[in-house]
Amino acid sequence: MLRHAIALLSGGLFGSGLFISGMTDTAKVQGWLDVFGDWDPTLAFVMGGAMIPMALAWWMRSKRVTALTGEPLPPAPSKEIDTKLIVGSVLFGIGWGLAGLCPGPSIAALSYGGPGLYVFVAAMVTGMAIAPFVRARLDRAVPAE
Amino acid sequence: MPIDWIWGLIGGLLIGTGGAVYLLGNGKIMGASGIIGGLVDGSGLNTKWERILFLLGVAVMPVVLYPLYRDVDTHITDNYWVLIAAGLLVGIGTRIANGCTSGHGVCGMSRLSVRGIVATCCYILAGGLGVILFRHILGVI
Secondary structure (H helix, E strand, O other), rough: HHHHHHHHHHHHHHHHHHHHHHHOHHHHHHHHHHHHHHHHHHHHHHHHHHHHHHHHHHHHHOOOOEEOOOOOOOOOOOOOOHHHHHHHHHHHHHHHHHOOOOHHHHOOOOOOHHHHHHHHHHHHHHHHHHHHHHHHHHHOOOOOO | OOOHHHHHHHHHHHHHHHHHHHHHHOOOOOOOHHHHHHOOOOOOOHHHHHHHHHHHHHHHHHHHHHHOOOOOOHHHHHHHHHHHHHHHHHHHHHHOOOOOHHHHHHHHHHOOOHHHHHHHHHHHHHHHHHHHHHHHOOOOO
């Protein structure tokens, strides 16, 4: 029960932040990526602002063993830079630039963004369903060391 | 608009607070692509309600705030081919890379994760080059 309430609260904060910051506006995202156009610095402030409470949370994490619900806290991050990380991030970046949408804002704008948002989210969900097969192919092409 | 950066900063603080609540409350990294993707490919069905309620929060709060806010156009393209291609790339890419702007960007970079920083550099670079190619050279967006 508590973990569900926390998930709802966290999602609500995330959605409010995406909406208020203007990150559900594809023109702002593309405007930030478009260094040769009319450059829009907003995204840098959103990223910077989001890092502050998050860095604080990581610092607090080092003082605790478990989360509020008693779940274990995430372990130290992996340092492995593999092909999947690079190829995946490049593919994601191209899509992000094309539509000006990433997964969080596409859900935040789903209620009011019109049919274009349904098309994007449907394609994104399809992509996520295909991803395990693409991942398996990449694993075969570039075996892990 | 000159005050957009203030809204950006306030919104950013809210996004980060959401991530902090998720981390310290449930012990999880708040990554939108992971939360959605785990429901889609079935890998996260054991925590499905946590995921569904998180996404419900994300989708509902803009509806609540909508009447209070001034400029809410998403400026989304009406070219469905572009949206389909972009959606597929975002869906496949984030799942292969195991994260997107929230997981690798906000949560990863704030703890100086090497993977988070490398992923963020890659998608920003690819996004920037993509916009140059598709907007300034091909003119499709």
